[in-house]
Amino acid sequence: MPLSAPSPFSFMLFGASGHLAQLKLYPALFTLAYKRRLPEQYNIVGFARSKMDDDSFRKLVAQSIREHVPEANESVLKEFLTHVYYRQGQYTAATAFKALHRQLQTLESGWKKKCRLVYFSVPPNVFSTISQNLRKSRIYTGDIPFCCIVEKPVGSDFKSFERVKAQLLKCFAAEEIYLLDHYLGKEAVRNLYYLRYANPVLERLLKHTLIHHVEITVAESVGIEQRAGYFEHTGTFRDMFQSHLMMIMALLTMHLHEDTNTLRERRLNALKQLYLPPTTSMDDVVVQGQYTQGTVDGKEVPGYREENGVAPKSRTNTYAALRLLTRMSRWAGVPFYLRSGKRLEKKDTRISIRFQELHPVGKGSAPNQLHIILFGEAGMRLELQTKLGGPEPAFRPLVLSDPLVCVGDCLPEHSFLLLEAIHSRQQWFLSFEEVQTAWRLLDPVQTHLGKKRTPLYTYAAGSRSPEETDAWLAKDGTSWMYL
Ligand code: BG6
Numbered sequence: 001m002p003l004s005a006p007s008p009f010s011f012m013l014f015g016a017s018g019h020l021a022q023l024k025l026y027p028a029l030f031t032l033a034y035k036r037r038l039p040e041q042y043n044i045v046g047f048a049r050s051k052m053d054d055d056s057f058r059k060l061v062a063q064s065i066r067e068h069v070p071e072a073n074e075s076v077l078k079e080f081l082t083h084v085y086y087r088q089g090q091y092t093a094a095t096a097f098k099a100l101h102r103q104l105q106t107l108e109s110g111w112k113k114k115c116r117l118v119y120f121s122v123p124p125n126v127f128s129t130i131s132q133n134l135r136k137s138r139i140y141t142g143d144i145p146f147c148c149i150v151e152k153p154v155g156s157d158f159k160s161f162e163r164v165k166a167q168l169l170k171c172f173a174a175e176e177i178y179l180l181d182h183y184l185g186k187e188a189v190r191n192l193y194y195l196r197y198a199n200p201v202l203e204r205l206l207k208h209t210l211i212h213h214v215e216i217t218v219a220e221s222v223g224i225e226q227r228a229g230y231f232e233h234t235g236t237f238r239d240m241f242q243s244h245l246m247m248i249m250a251l252l253t254m255h256l257h258e259d260t261n262t263l264r265e266r267r268l269n270a271l272k273q274l275y276l277p278p279t280t281s282m283d284d285v286v287v288q289g290q291y292t293q294g295t296v297d298g299k300e301v302p303g304y305r306e307e308n309g310v311a312p313k314s315r316t317n318t319y320a321a322l323r324l325l326t327r328m329s330r331w332a333g334v335p336f337y338l339r340s341g342k343r344l345e346k347k348d349t350r351i352s353i354r355f356q357e358l359h360p361v362g363k364g365s366a367p368n369q370l371h372i373i374l375f376g377e378a379g380m381r382l383e384l385q386t387k388l389g390g391p392e393p394a395f396r397p398l399v400l401s402d403p404l405v406c407v408g409d410c411l412p413e414h415s416f417l418l419l420e421a422i423h424s425r426q427q428w429f430l431s432f433e434e435v436q437t438a439w440r441l442l443d444p445v446q447t448h449l450g451k452k453r454t455p456l457y458t459y460a461a462g463s464r465s466p467e468e469t470d471a472w473l474a475k476d477g478t479s480w481m482y483l
Contacts, residue, residue, distance in 0.1 A: 016046025
């Protein structure tokens with residue numbers, strides 16, 4: 001049976017006119033409608049400060065769906081929009097929440113069963129106000145199924161995370177809070193765990209005795225896309241490493257177990273084993289960059305400091321690379337290089353593993369490599385080598401590769417996670433402890449990156465990365481496998 005929402009629900013979205021809502025959430029909800037995964041009775045109520053009425057909001061929702069869902073079917077879209085409403089208000093305005101409550105009561109009248117979901121696609125500093133208003137207005141009472149879905153990053157460091165956590169827990173029960181990292185909703189990312197689980201041959205290769213080093217690359221060609229307000233205070237390091245890259249790390253290194261109800265515990269355990277390499281200089285551990293003007297996909301694009309809303313002397317990083325180790329015995333001593341950047345040559349997400357060359361083999365030989373590709377031509381690529389014809393032991397690459405196209409019930413990440421939340425399943429959401437552990441690990445790095453004397457290298461938009469990252473890696477006696 002494909003995953004679906006079994007009973008009526010109201011979905012309230014705070015930050016309804018924002019970038020994430022238009023890029024991911026409306027398309028995700030529509031895809032569920034299109035694939036017939038929604039019940040007959042449901043409401044989507046957008047709440048934001050922007051002045052709009054139901055009609056103009058529906059236009060915005062329809063536009064985002066037409067833009068991002070290639071199979072948008074106009075008659076399904078028309079029906080979908082009849083479930084969509086808008087409420088304009090300040091997050092601090094108790095009266096706006098009371099009005100929202102009255103609206104919900106009208107919309108939900110006659111429903112036998114119901115569930116209410118709220119989605120916080122707003123900065124963490126307004127979570128508390130919204131949560132309190134949800135309680136005071138009795139939109140949340142604790143006696144009907146309720147999910148409060150919170151977008152990453154939760155907080156901006158360990159301390160602010162603790163504050164946000166306390167504020168959320170003051171209003172809702174822990175099991176009603178869903179901390180969302182959309183990477184955990186991606187088929188290809190979740191498949192990491194299953195690839196390891198289902199392929200003992202592969203699992204046996206993932207061992208420190210065989211591996212030289214591992215790279216995890218999350219490269220993006222997009223820039224900050226009108227999100228300067230968010231990005232200036234966040235930067236790539238907080239935006240991408242603290243959650244997405246940490247989750248990929250956890251799924252790759254954690255202990256396997258057949259019981260998927262313990263996934264969060266095992267991811268947490270893997271995160272707890274991570275540590276920064278001991279060194280006298282944090283510059284050996286992390287390197288950061290910022291894009292300048294350049295060409296991406298044949299189009300001239302401005303540098304980061306020229307983007308709307310960015311300070312002309314901003315030191316926010318748009319690229320970072322980090323070296324990490326884990327105490328997990330099977331990975332002991334293997335360096336992991338994590339990197340991510342905006343406005344790079346192309347979008348790509350992959351894990352690249354370079355195996356050790358146990359002895360010199362011959363002319364043209366190269367170490368074996370395995371790439372697990374999580375975006376685009378998602379798939380797997382194993383690079384071996386084979387002998388060239390002739391008496392000499394000279395070699396050429398032998399490449400085994402397969403695109404891992406999702407076959408079966410493939411849903412976009414937010415669609416999958418919304419249904420998981422509706423079913424009260426938490427395993428593909430972050431636990432408070434996971435987020436806490438990630439901040440605790442990365443806080444010192446963040447502090448270092450924020451210092452004026454820490455270098456901030458530049459790279460032209462559309463290039464591979466700051467050139468200095470090659471020298472940074474070469475100090476460890478190696479080079480990038482990819483890009
Ligand atoms: C988000 C970040 O969490 O992930 C964005 O805030 C980033 O800055 C996005 O662009 C990348 O997601 P995806 O699904 O396109 O890889």
